[in-house]
Amino acid sequence: MSAEAISFFLPEELNASMPPERRGLRRDYVKMMVIDRVNGHTSHTQFYQLDHFLKAGDVLVLNASRTIPAVLQGQLEDGTVVEVRLAHRKSERIWEALILSNTVKAGDKIMFSPLLTASIFTTETDNPFAVLEFNLCCSELYDQIYQIGQPVRYEYIKTPWELDYYQTVFATSPGSVEMPSAGRAFSWELLFRLQKKGVKIAYIQLHTGLSYLMDDKWHVEPRENMEEYTIPEETAQAVQKAKESGNKVIAVGTTVVRALESGADHEGRIRAANGWTNLYITAETKLQVADGLITGLHEPEASHLDLLSAFVSPELLKVSYEEAITQKYFWHEFGDMNLIL
Known part of the structure; x- marks a missing residue:
């Protein structure tokens, strides 16, 4: 089963058209669905409780790229x-x-x-x-x-929200055309609480390219999408230490997965790197670095679902997505979150 087969009906009212802050929520109080990689079991909580699912010694890898008004x-x-x-x-x-x-x-x-x-x-x-x-x-x-400039806005966004709503709190280096949205739900309070617990916070940088082309006549395949990434030495060392000690490496977003897996050698060791990647990850890909993933919810048949299928089988993923619809989760960059662990 591929992303084309992970097809489902997404009710229009589940397209998040406004930031959670404009719905009366803190950004880290959005809902979070937790999926067990092995058996597909799901549980439901809120994102600010992420620290309950991670352990001291685990490494959380964030994308520090900052959204530009493209x-x-x-x-x-x-x-x-x-x-x-x-x-x-x-x-x-x-x-x-x-x-x-x-x-x-x-x-x-x-x-x-x-x-x-x-x-x-x-x-x-x-x-x-x-x-x-x-x-x-x-x-x-x-x-x-x-x-x-103005930020890239999708067709389900009816209000011209300001650029600040398209930024993560920790982003430092401008260059992403579309927001690396998996990190949006983090607050500084949550990051500090994770660090206090002993979770290592590390950063990569991958500048996202333009995927929303506004015209059905154009379609860019994932392998045609070359994006620039950087893995700092400090991050490579933290990730390698976690792998050697049996701790988990949790990627925040598909961009982080692609950067980490692009930076790994044939033995699975990761080193500092700076380059370009068009890595296309599917259910057949054997992940060498990332043990878990924090991401948003992706639209039907999106290529991102192929990448998620490298963490949890497409069959189980489809069942969990149908459950998220039943539970009234919100989709897209202003929506709710998914932890696969």
Whole structure:
């Protein structure tokens, strides 16, 4: 059974259209479904009780990438207004981007502000993304993006929530186009309580690319989605120590799983690394690093479900998702949480 087979009907009212804070909840008080990897047994609690499920010596690995406001409005030299959605950072000046216009061509220049412009390198009919070179780089480029951009919002989001709602409390390094949402439910209070218990908090960085292309004619396969990741030396050492001592390594989000598994050698040892990954994890993948996963709830037939199937069988996963629907869990980035352990 693959993600295509994990099909279910998701009632529209279970698409979380607002942050939990706007529903009167602290971000760490969302619901959490706990799935036993071995037998599929489920239990239900709230996310702030996560520390009850982890032990001293376990390592919790978070993605420290910070969400950028990746939707930019600009003008061509003839005055035509275009919307640009940043997709993947290729270098300090160069980005792949989705340009919502049928008239742009290579060589065109887009003006976003008096300080920020971009030249279009390439546009291809069989590729949704154009290549842009900005006139600014590094912190100067990000300063402009943060001043003029808006966060990527999905069709079930009816209110233009501010960028702060799309950030995790611990994110430090800007670069994710879509929020690494599995970490959103963490509060500093919960992180401190976990540390007090003896759970090691470690960080990787993987800048998420653009997956929401707004048009059914475009479909990017997971193996086509190259994303940049970094595993610091401190994290590699903490993870390796946990593996050698029999403790668990819990990945917070599919991005963390992909980074950790990409950084492991053929013997399963993990080292500090900096590179690009298009690793596609399925039920047939033998995980070498991650022992457990904290994630949100994913839509029917999503490729993320293939990755979850590496932790728990697709058959058991489908049953647990149907239970989450019965229990009125909320889906997506502002929704409830799932711990697979």
